Amino acid sequence: xxxxxxxxxxxxxxxxxxxSSDTTTRGIGGVTQTDSTEYQQRYSLLFTKVISPNLVLxxxxxxxxDITDSKETGSPHSTNIATYVQPFFTLMYSDxxxxxxxxxxxxxxxxxxxxxxxxxxxxRDWQGLFGWRPAGLPSIDLKLDKIxxxxxxxTGTDTSENEVTVNSHYGYxxxxxxxxxxxxxxxxxxxxxxxxxxxxxxxxxxxDSFLGGRLSFATSANIEEDRLNVSASVPxxxxxxxxxxxxxxxxxxxxPTLGALTTNPALIDGNLTVSAGxxxxxxxxxxxxxxxxxxxxxxxxxxxxDLRVWVDRTLPPAVAAxxxxxxxxxxxxxxxxxxxxxxxxxxxxFLNRFDIPFAAVNTRYIKVVVNPLNAAVSGASSFPTIAxxxxxxxxxxxxxxxxxxxxxxxxxMSNTSAxxxxxxxxxxxxxxxxxxxxxxxxQVTETMSNGLELTQRLTSMLSTSAQVEREDGTxxxxxxxxxxxxxxxLATPYRTITNALVFSGTDATVGGHKNDTTSVFLNSSANVxxxxxxxxxxxxxxETENNGERFxxxxxxxxANVVPYKNMTWSFLLGYTTEDETFPGQAPINQDxxxxxxxxxxxxxxxxxxxxxxxxxxxxxxxxxxxQNYSVNWTPFPDGALQFRFAYSExxxxxxxxxxxxxSPEVRYNINSWSSLDLSFQRIRQESPGEVTNxxxxxxxxxxxx
Numbered sequence: 001x002x003x004x005x006x007x008x009x010x011x012x013x014x015x016x017x018x019x020s021s022d023t024t025t026r027g028i029g030g031v032t033q034t035d036s037t038e039y040q041q042r043y044s045l046l047f048t049k050v051i052s053p054n055l056v057l058x059x060x061x062x063x064x065x066d067i068t069d070s071k072e073t074g075s076p077h078s079t080n081i082a083t084y085v086q087p088f089f090t091l092m093y094s095d096x097x098x099x100x101x102x103x104x105x106x107x108x109x110x111x112x113x114x115x116x117x118x119x120x121x122x123x124r125d126w127q128g129l130f131g132w133r134p135a136g137l138p139s140i141d142l143k144l145d146k147i148x149x150x151x152x153x154x155t156g157t158d159t160s161e162n163e164v165t166v167n168s169h170y171g172y173x174x175x176x177x178x179x180x181x182x183x184x185x186x187x188x189x190x191x192x193x194x195x196x197x198x199x200x201x202x203x204x205x206x207x208d209s210f211l212g213g214r215l216s217f218a219t220s221a222n223i224e225e226d227r228l229n230v231s232a233s234v235p236x237x238x239x240x241x242x243x244x245x246x247x248x249x250x251x252x253x254x255x256p257t258l259g260a261l262t263t264n265p266a267l268i269d270g271n272l273t274v275s276a277g278x279x280x281x282x283x284x285x286x287x288x289x290x291x292x293x294x295x296x297x298x299x300x301x302x303x304x305x306d307l308r309v310w311v312d313r314t315l316p317p318a319v320a321a322x323x324x325x326x327x328x329x330x331x332x333x334x335x336x337x338x339x340x341x342x343x344x345x346x347x348x349x350f351l352n353r354f355d356i357p358f359a360a361v362n363t364r365y366i367k368v369v370v371n372p373l374n375a376a377v378s379g380a381s382s383f384p385t386i387a388x389x390x391x392x393x394x395x396x397x398x399x400x401x402x403x404x405x406x407x408x409x410x411x412x413m414s415n416t417s418a419x420x421x422x423x424x425x426x427x428x429x430x431x432x433x434x435x436x437x438x439x440x441x442x443q444v445t446e447t448m449s450n451g452l453e454l455t456q457r458l459t460s461m462l463s464t465s466a467q468v469e470r471e472d473g474t475x476x477x478x479x480x481x482x483x484x485x486x487x488x489x490l491a492t493p494y495r496t497i498t499n500a501l502v503f504s505g506t507d508a509t510v511g512g513h514k515n516d517t518t519s520v521f522l523n524s525s526a527n528v529x530x531x532x533x534x535x536x537x538x539x540x541x542x543e544t545e546n547n548g549e550r551f552x553x554x555x556x557x558x559x560a561n562v563v564p565y566k567n568m569t570w571s572f573l574l575g576y577t578t579e580d581e582t583f584p585g586q587a588p589i590n591q592d593x594x595x596x597x598x599x600x601x602x603x604x605x606x607x608x609x610x611x612x613x614x615x616x617x618x619x620x621x622x623x624x625x626x627x628q629n630y631s632v633n634w635t636p637f638p639d640g641a642l643q644f645r646f647a648y649s650e651x652x653x654x655x656x657x658x659x660x661x662x663x664s665p666e667v668r669y670n671i672n673s674w675s676s677l678d679l680s681f682q683r684i685r686q687e688s689p690g691e692v693t694n695x696x697x698x699x700x701x702x703x704x705x706x
Contacts, residue, residue: 008049014704015042019378021697028690036070054095061087076114083110083120092129099131099141109349120152123350138170138177149350158189174208180270194231195239200224214421225410240306240394241407244268246299246437248391249333249367250278254290254617255593256326256369258553258577260333261295267391268296272310272352275387280311280323282373282380285631285649286601286611294391295367297333300443300476303395305360307368310353310390315383320347322377325356325370329363334541335551335579336367353390360395375649375662376684378697410440426456431469447473447480463490471508478511496527514546531563548584553577567604573597592620607635618655625655643668659687675704 017040025032046060064084071077085108092101105125112118128144143165150158161184168179181200188194200223207218230239248267253259266276278292294309307327325345328336342356356368368391373380397407417433431453437445451469458464466487473480486504493499505518521539528534538556555577562570578592599613611631618624631649645666652659666680678701686693 008047010047010706011045012704012706013042013044014702015044016040016702018700019697021378021695023693023695025691025693027692032073034070034072036068038066038068041065055091055093057089057091059087059089061085078114080111080113081118084108090127094131097133097135099129099133101129103127103129107350119156121149121157121349122152123147123149138168141165141167143167154189156190159186160189161186174206176203176205178203193239196229198225198227199242216419217417219414219416221412221414223410223412226408228407230405230407238396239407241397241409243298243302243304243393243395243409244411245296245393246413247297248276249293249295249297249365250276251293252288252290253293255577256291256293256328256367257336257338258579258593261293261365261367267294267388270390272390273312274389275312276389276391278388279385280370280372280388281383281386282375284384285609285633285647286599289372289629291369291371292388293328293367293369294388295328295365296391296393297365298393299364299437299445300439301331301362301364302393303360303362304366304393305358305396306394307356307358307366308353308390308392308394309356309368309370309388310351310392312352312385312387312389313383314352315347315386316379317347318378319373319380319383320354322374322380323354323370325354325368327356327358327361328367328369329361330365330367331363332543333365334543334553335581336365342368366393376660376686376695408440412436412438426454429453431467435473442477444474444477447471447475449484451484461491461493464488465490475510480508480510482506482508497525499524515543517541517543533561535559535561548582550582551579553579568602569600571597571599594618594620607638609633623655625653627654628652641670643670657687657689659685661685674706675702677702 017038019036019038019040021036021038023034025034042062042064044060044062047058049057049059051057062084063086066080066082066084068080069077070080086106088103088105090101090103093099094101103126105127106123108120108122110118110120124147126146130142131140133139143163145161145163145165147161147163148159149161163182163184166179166181170177179200179202181198184195184197186195186197202223203220204222205218205220207216209216224244226242226244228239228241245268248264249261250264250267251259251261264276264278266274267278278294280292283289298304307325309325323345325342327339327342329339330336339361340358342358345354345356347354373383373386375381414436415433416435417431419432420430422428422430429452431449431451433447433449435445435447449469449471451467453465453467455465456463464487466485468483468485471480471482471484484504484506486502488500488502491499491501500523501520502523503518503520506516508515508517519539519541521537524534524536526534536558539554541553543551555575557573557575559574560570560572562572564570573595575595575597576592577594579590581589583589594617596616597613600611602610604610609632611629613627613629615627615629616624617627629649629651632647634644634646636644645668647664647666648662650659650661662682662684664680664682666678668679669677671677678699680699680701682697682699684693684695684697
């Protein structure tokens with residue numbers, strides 16, 4: 001934004017809550033009654049002062065105090081007081097060529113409970129920024145951080161960190177060069193350890209076309225190195241060493257042991273603040289409630305014992321603690337095996353991330369599976385969006401010497417491809433590619449591919465395409481040869497009907513070990529008439545090893561989407577998946593999953609929304625699991641100063657014998673254009689085998705915006 005367009009700004013907000021709740025739990029052990037009153041005060045101040053068109057001062061802060069009084073059956077009355085103070089300021093100079101500035105950010109968290117002395121944890125961050133973007137030359141951004149984290153008594157936490165970050169970029173026509181480096185010096189005065197870490201990443205890419213577009217060429221290279229020096233006064237100290245994946249993966253599914261995750265580059269791009277397209281916040285009525293699957297591909301089997309899931313905002317303890325993380329592993333991104341449930345994931349306090357440790361595992365693919373935020377969690381309504389921004393993997397190593405020790409990891413990766421158009425009719429291409437990846441552990445993956453691709457329209461309704469290629473290279477330091485092929489037939493007998501038959505396969509030999517994979521799928525879609533769409537998919541995937549191992553998977557699904565009225569939508573899904581695994585000398589392993597889903601969303605008026613769904617899943621010989629979900633949202637007077645809202649939701653899992661009902665009426669009074677008062681009541685009933693919990697909450701919220 002042009003400096004001359006800037007203006008001084010000032011804002012002040014008040015967000016106060018009073019929450020009174022009582023919970024009664026009846027179970028095998030008797031009746032437990034919990035009563036609590038919580039008072040939250042939150043004040044925010046932000047200002048901008050334009051000193052000159054190119055010099056701007058920003059500042060402000062947030063103060064929050066949370067007082068909770070609680071009493072539980074058989075326990076004494078307790079009071080917990082949490083205080084959060086976060087002041088900051090930045091002074092920034094910028095023009096089209098230069099950027100320079102300083103900043104100060106402080107966060108302190110104070111905790112005090114009945115019977116304890118209390119403690120305060122402080123984080124102070126001084127920042128210096130410099131940027132230079134000359135026209136036609138490489139740009140450079142430099143950031144300096146001095147971070148001190150400690151408790152006021154300096155008995156549990158006392159660390160000092162100095163960090164330098166350099167980011168440079170140069171682009172010219174088809175050439176793109178990037179460098180990113182960080183140097184961090186961290187001293188742990190409590191643990192008597194000092195670490196210095198240098199992480200460098202150099203990327204280069206070039207692409208262009210020749211011969212009037214007949215020949216296209218692209219190449220890229222990426223070199224990353226992490227060097228960690230550790231000094232400990234005594235041996236035995238542990239440090240976390242980051243493991244760099246080849247790709248980020250994600251999907252939404254309630255069958256975590258079946259199916260592939262799709263590539264998600266934003267999960268591993270190093271940006272800890274921008275969403276990677278995954279939301280674990282409170283789902284809105286009618287939105288997808290299925291678990292989020294978030295994973296990594298290391299390309300080669302790699303040891304991991306810690307995953308860190310970054311999100312885009314700070315979470316209160318009750319919300320952060322409500323998530324449960326299941327770990328799955330795979331060697332092919334098709335069939336996943338449950339590994340463990342991480343029960344000790346921690347969040348924050350100054351970094352917006354979940355730290356998920358677990359027993360070390362060696363795997364190529366790994367993922368965490370997490371359900372979105374549950375409406376029954378205290379304060380859940382304030383978090384409709386919790387965006388996952390990054391997934392990082394680490395392995396813990398032990399310092400075996402009391403003197404300085406160096407731990408290193410590195411990757412070298414390059415990818416080159418070329419495509420030449422041989423004929424226009426039929427459309428025939430020659431494709432060449434070369435991929436190389438080498439890690440510091442000595443593992444090498446190398447693939448050179450030569451192939452042909454053909455596309456041809458047969459009739460006005462039929463078209464076909466086919467591709468065949470040979471791959472030669474190295475995988476896990478062993479020679480690999482593979483033939484990859486696929487063919488498809490696309491039929492569009494009518495403008496509203498599409499059918500696609502796809503056949504693909506790979507015949508690979510790695511170190512004398514043969515592995516064949518084939519798949520065939522038929523996908524059809526039809527717009528029967530306006531507002532009525534049908535979809536069908538069926539296929540088989542088979543994988544065979546030369547030692548006699550065999551894996552087959554059959555899937556079929558039929559779906560329909562019906563919109564009989566403008567504001568009504570019916571959705572139907574029938575699905576079937578079966579897997580068979582055969583091992584020499586062992587009994588075969590069979591599992592199948594059958595699923596039926598029907599949902600209805602209807603909004604008869606703009607201020608009334610109704611939703612219901614029935615999801616039935618089961619396996620042969622087992623009881624069918626039926627999940628029912630119903631919700632109502634009604635806002636009779638959405639535009640007046642006095643507004644009413646009523647929300648109702650009900651979820652029942654028949655097989656697990658769990659039931660949850662949430663009723664939440666709310667009234668809001670918009671006092672004027674800059675303040676409002678909300679009064680809401682929430683009643684929750686939860687049932688599970690041997691236990692019934694009823695809770696009631698009254699919430700009064702006062703907001704002021706100046």
